[in-house]
Each structure stands twice: as structure tokens, then as C-alpha cells.
Amino acid sequence: MxxxxxxxxxxxxxxxxxxxxxxxxxxxxxxxxxxxxxxxxxxxxxxxxxxxxxxxxxxxxxxxxxxxxxxxxxxxxxRWVETKMGYWYQNRLQPWGNPVALLKFRGLSLVAKFRYGLHAFLCTKRNDWRPLDNVEAKGWIRRWVGAEAWEVLWRRLFDYKFYDYTDNLSAAWIWSRIRRIGRSRYSLFREKLGYLDxxxxxxxxxxxxxxxxxxxxxxxxxxxxxxxxxxxxxxxxxxxxxxxxxxxxxxxxxxxxxxxxxxxxxxxxxxxxxxxKNVAVVCVIAKLRKPLTENFWLNTNDPDMDIPGLVEYTNLRPLDQHIVYVPFYVPGEHPKFAEPDQVFLDKVQRYLKKINPELLDEDFIELRASRYRYAQPICDPGYLxxxxxxxxxxxxxxxxxxxxxxxxxxxxxxxxxxxxxxxxxxxx
Incomplete structure (x- = not known):
């Protein structure tokens, strides 16, 4: 029974x-x-x-x-699609996500590129997360990639995803994110992601x-x-x-x-x-008449943008209109989370026009914001x-x-x- x-x-x-x-x-x-x-x-x-x-x-x-x-x-x-990544840095849209893009990346020394690439490669090969469980992530990454690559490629991601929690995150937790994306590649130079019809x-x-x-x-x-x-x-x-x-x-x-x-x-x-502890999210979805870029995922490091990146969803799943997700992760108790939706909608319109100056006001069909209070658990060392x-x-x-x-x-x-x-x- x-x-x-x-x-x-x-x-x-x-x-x-x-x-x-x-x-x-x-x-x-x-x-x-x-x-x-x-x-x-x-x-x-x-x-x-x-x-x-x-x-x-x-x-x-x-x-x-x-x-x-x-x-x-x-x-x-x-459906499986070969996708692209990009990096918005120093007011320039650059390719990202493979060894050639890393070598050609403007704004980073050769030594910093090598250290960053080695760290990412070893993360995709690692299977045992236990040795990283009680290690603090920020220090772990800095030791591997160095101060320069940390500042250019990692710091803003931490700052605008975790805010006051950046100094006490588990290295095992951050490693699993690096590995998941790294293992979505079906060759060193190609990334394949999927969507459901x-x-x-x-x-x-x-x-x-x-x-x-x-x-x-x-x-x-x-x-x-x-x-x-x-x-x-x-x-x-x-x-x-x-x-x-x-x-x-x-x-x-x-x-x-x-x-x-x-x-x-x-x-x-x-x-x-x-x-x-948990972080909240205000996720803005923009419906556009034309594409923003050719990338599915776009990392951003820009002093004028309080986001670590955005997702151009229609570069994965084709739709009649171009859809861009722009998530603002912020602790629920932070004053920013209490700001009205329009503040976030205005920011997104400004950011997207900066990334692609060909976007005009009339290219924005509609913007909408969704909020989720407990979007992301904060996993500190020894979390489990x-x-x-x-x-x-x-x-x-x-x-x-x-x-x-x-x-x-x-x-x-x-x-x-x-x-x-x-x-x-x-x-x-």
C-alpha cells in the first residue's frame, strides 16, 4: 500500500x-x-x-x-548548440572562452594569461573537491592566477555576485562552477550547450x-x-x-x-x-528587435556596470525576438534590493546601449524584472x-x-x- x-x-x-x-x-x-x-x-x-x-x-x-x-x-x-562567450572590458567587446581568445585578450599580460589559463584547465581536470572544501575561494584564486588576472577577470564577478560575502566563500563551490562550464566544451576551442524545445x-x-x-x-x-x-x-x-x-x-x-x-x-x-545566508536576485529580461552581440554569455568588467555579466538567450535558443537576461545579484538586506523595478530597467537599457551603440531606444520592445529573495545560497568553507x-x-x-x-x-x-x-x- x-x-x-x-x-x-x-x-x-x-x-x-x-x-x-x-x-x-x-x-x-x-x-x-x-x-x-x-x-x-x-x-x-x-x-x-x-x-x-x-x-x-x-x-x-x-x-x-x-x-x-x-x-x-x-x-x-x-537541442545542442555551439555557443560563444565574450568579455566586455575597457569599453571593448572581446572573444572569450578558449585558448586563442585568452592569448589575444587585450588588457592582460602574457604571464597573467598563462596563470589564468592553467588554473581553469586544472579545474576542469580535477574530480575530487574535498581538498578544496575548507579553503577560502578568493585567496585560492589569487594564489593561482596572480593579482593582475584576479583584478581583471575575477574581482568584479565576486563583488557583484556576493557583495559582503566575497571574503568567505568555499573554493570547492567556486571550482564546481569553473568545471561545469569547462566540461561543456566538446573540444578545446568549442563550447556546446543545450536547450529544450x-x-x-x-x-x-x-x-x-x-x-x-x-x-x-x-x-x-x-x-x-x-x-x-x-x-x-x-x-x-x-x-x-x-x-x-x-x-x-x-x-x-x-x-x-x-x-x-x-x-x-x-x-x-x-x-x-x-x-x-542567501543572496537575492533582480533579473531583468529585455526583448529587442536586433541582437546585442553574437555571444550566449558575456562577462562584464566595467566601472559603470554593477553586474558581473549577462546572458543573450537567443544565441542559444532561437526565438522571433532577441532576448537578453541581465541578473543583478544582491543580498536581500541590501538597500539596492528595495529599489523599484524601473531603476533596474533603466540601468539595463543604458548598459546594453553602451555594449552595442547601434541599439536605439526603438529597438527595446519591452523590459521586465523578476525578483527572487532566496536565489543563491552562500556557501562558505566547510558548508556541507x-x-x-x-x-x-x-x-x-x-x-x-x-x-x-x-x-x-x-x-x-x-x-x-x-x-x-x-x-x-x-x-x-
Missing amino acids: GQRIAVLGAGPMGLAVAYQLARDGHQPIVFEADDRVGGMTAAFDFSGLSIERYYHFHCISDHAFLTVLDELGLADRM GGSETLLQAIKNDIETRGGEIRLKSPVSRVVIENKQVQGVEVNGQVERFDKVISTIPLPYVPRIIPDLPDDILQRFQAL DRLPPVSLPVKGLWVADTSYYYPEDRGISESIDFGRKMALDASK
Whole structure:
């Protein structure tokens, strides 16, 4: 007889949990506060264009993601594209992302180029992250690449992604980001990234349908206000003032919400959740009449731009209009996060026109901003050791979010993999 299991959150991890549970004969009921599934992968109507609120791409190493596509009969919807990277530095757009581009890069000495290239190459070859786990990232990078390459190629990325947290980040966490992009290359000079025909919405709806077909439920606009615990055992969840009974509860919502909805956890566990730090994001999406550049990813180092880079999405996934994502990462408590959307929209229009002076006001069809308070966990040295266990000291309760597949960065494939494993553990 299958168990009745509550799943909190309908992002990729929560959907993966419910997908696995339903396939194993259980009855998952997913509770989602939003009016749609997907979390950070959810799409919205951008004046007739269905597009994700936050950009996503896939690498050839995204095995868990590709496995689900196979299971759902979606493998033929996957598209692989040779993409390009660029670097905006000293008011100049330069190629980036391969050895020739590095050698030709203007504004960096030959020694600095060699040290930077050697570090990146060795990161892609490294498999064991444990020796880097307790190493501080900023000092680690500076020791490898030197002060010059740090200043030109790394500092602003740290400053405009992590702000006050830049001095205490895990080297293992930063290494995993370098490795993922490095391993997306199918040769030393070529990068290959993927997208799903129809975007992430294709996968989200297929998983949702599979869950429902197998007897599971997904309840939108249904935030859980409390997980009910008695005698160190889960009893159910409270939604809209009503308590529903469940055999087990699996939470995939951002960890900062956990103390709020599970206040009856032991004090030491609550303190560990409360100590975690996160960065927010304001992500501006611009719809243009003409391309900005020929690059998918563009790093930026410009004193007039408070961003580490931008993504020209239509250089990966072709669309009728040109789409550019410009993320402003900022701590949620920072005054900048409280600024109105128009401040960010105006900045983006100014930045894009500086990068491509041929862009005129009339080339901007529309700009839109999306905000996510807990977009990026801050992973300091030894991060994983300080997280509470996934299976908490409450019978029938599991808690995780994207933090738990540290040192890997947030990704759809990683969320699917972790979610399915968590479901298998909970099924025992």
C-alpha cells in the first residue's frame, strides 16, 4: 500500500520528489505557494512569448536531466548548440572562452594569461573537491592566477555576485562552477550547450502530467503554514487553516523558510537553518528587435556596470525576438534590493546601449524584472558539514533545497538527481 506523502514546493526538486514517489506507487501531494509549477524555472507570458523568468541552459554532463527526458519520451526535444562567450572590458567587446581568445585578450599580460589559463584547465581536470572544501575561494584564486588576472577577470564577478560575502566563500563551490562550464566544451576551442524545445516548461508540464496520471496531486496557491509534529513524529501539514494528515513530509522550499513553517524542530537544528545566508536576485529580461552581440554569455568588467555579466538567450535558443537576461545579484538586506523595478530597467537599457551603440531606444520592445529573495545560497568553507541532515530527527520528515548538492551550483539536473534520491530514501 502506497504512502500519502506531502511535498512542499513545486520547483524542479519538489517535482522530482513527487515524480519518483508516484512512480514507486505512493500518493504525493505537492503544495506550492506560487500560481504555477517550476520555482526559478517557471515561465511567464512576456507579451505573447512564453519564457522563463530566470535563464537556464544544459550541459552535456547533465545526466539526471537527460535521463528524465528519456523516461518521459522527450529526448527528441533536446537541442545542442555551439555557443560563444565574450568579455566586455575597457569599453571593448572581446572573444572569450578558449585558448586563442585568452592569448589575444587585450588588457592582460602574457604571464597573467598563462596563470589564468592553467588554473581553469586544472579545474576542469580535477574530480575530487574535498581538498578544496575548507579553503577560502578568493585567496585560492589569487594564489593561482596572480593579482593582475584576479583584478581583471575575477574581482568584479565576486563583488557583484556576493557583495559582503566575497571574503568567505568555499573554493570547492567556486571550482564546481569553473568545471561545469569547462566540461561543456566538446573540444578545446568549442563550447556546446543545450536547450529544450519549448524551454523548461516542456519538462515541467510533462513531469506534472506524469505525477497526476499516477495518482499524485499538485496544489497551486497553497502555501503550507506549518508542519505539524507531535512526539517527534510528523502528523501532517496546515494549509489555509486546516490540518491534513500525512504519513511523511518532504520539504524542498528554500531553507530560510524552514524555521517559520517547522518551528517545533529541536533548537540546535533551528539555529543551523537560521545561520544560513542567501543572496537575492533582480533579473531583468529585455526583448529587442536586433541582437546585442553574437555571444550566449558575456562577462562584464566595467566601472559603470554593477553586474558581473549577462546572458543573450537567443544565441542559444532561437526565438522571433532577441532576448537578453541581465541578473543583478544582491543580498536581500541590501538597500539596492528595495529599489523599484524601473531603476533596474533603466540601468539595463543604458548598459546594453553602451555594449552595442547601434541599439536605439526603438529597438527595446519591452523590459521586465523578476525578483527572487532566496536565489543563491552562500556557501562558505566547510558548508556541507554545517547543514542539518536531510533526514531530520523527526520521524517522517526530510528537508533539503539546492544547498544540499554543494559543491555543485544550482541546476535543474542537480535538483532532479537530488530530489529522486530523497524520494527513494523516504520510500523505505
